[in-house]
Amino acid sequence: MARRVPAVERALDILELFLRTPQPESLSVPEIARALGLPRSTAHELVATLVARRYLRPIEGNPHRFALDARVFELGNAYASGLDLAREGQQVAREIAARCDETVHIAVLEGRDVFYIAKVDSTNALRLVSAIGRRLPAHCTAVGKMLLSSLTDEELEERFAGVDLLPTMTRNSIRTLAELRSELERTRARGLAWDNCESNPDVRCVAAPIYDHRGRMVAAMSISFPVVRDTPERFLELSRLVRRGARDVSLRLGARQLARDTEEPELPPWHLPAVADG
Template structure:
């Protein structure tokens, strides 16, 4: 378990004390110190920091009393937006899965990993087994590469700082950051991301972007399917469905920008073309 930082613990204790205090009640430094059994000097420093970061504010008519400030509201809104994304995503994923009977996922990016927040399983006997809450290396998955494609090169470099070789889940996983950069550039061009047996040796995946009301890339939706059911015709159908689902979810989240036509024909994925030239890794 990671080591806990006492000062951070105490700062959260102060914020949680305000959450337990009936509103619109405010608290002073002595009241906080008594309630938490902390030295006044410690509380004074922590409250000063929380005020500077806009998690607490001093009352205009009583400058030595404090109440919650706007940053707490923003955090609550961000959490609520995540709940909306999971709830709305599950509903859209259910319909997309019903249309193709393959496993549908919705994931968000957390550092260099993807975190699955919604999924609907295929009813086929042969299907991808996964779980909500699962994490995987972003560069090994279609949803992850879709989300990484929304980062600038500087942001990507920062996330993978100190990483010489990317971890592999299968023989097909990308292990070079330079190769990953080239793939992300291709994803930006075509608007969908592929997983060619990179996270599971027996499964492929296609993913599309999900945007929120601010136009931010906040999630990705994917359809995963076993290689034994992969044909050019079926892949074309699945790529249209995932774009349709991701576009619908984006609209539900308030996105008003341009959504590419899901019926637009994509070039065949690499594995449906004859392989030529050196290996990409």
């Protein structure tokens, strides 16, 4: 492997500070130096270079604090414009959101995270931690579990090598790799993934797979909805709708041999009647 350039890595580390949760609107040189363990003089030189190249800009009225500048946005747009998936997915997401008035996401898998490339919000009051360009632990989300279900057992083991306990976002989040494997088996069997308040304690999601022209699962679409609007009838309606939306995106990406989902979606455990013991 070619030698990595420390100065380039430090500059990228500064930009990636703006991806952290909670996401800062601006940072000062001392904050950057402290967060990255850099000498203040080094941080100052790196920030000055990033400002000169329009990756950072000083805040108006407070020139000692810095925010992301236009060049970052331009790079993001250049990346997105090269992705038919992002463009086509956003259009279909709008159509699906208009039909159900719930929040629709499209995400891809990167490492052990999902990366959101499209989102259309509900007009209802609902706060979600996701946003285009944000990442969340894949095992805590319906889109993530859908995408992880496309991996072989060997690929899953490799991706989570050295991980004993999985990070959690709510008390419902999957905690172990054994639990995740079981959930992924069920996800493959039903062709839909569920999120039962695993990334947000007040929100559930249902997700379906998106395939490309080679038949590979390249993304997933989900519909997120608050627990207070979740009924068995509504859950089945949204399950059918997310399947339809994911299929539409797949066709736009050139997928040709898609099996039609003629089976009625199944209800999740929280909508099944409790079975009395004895």
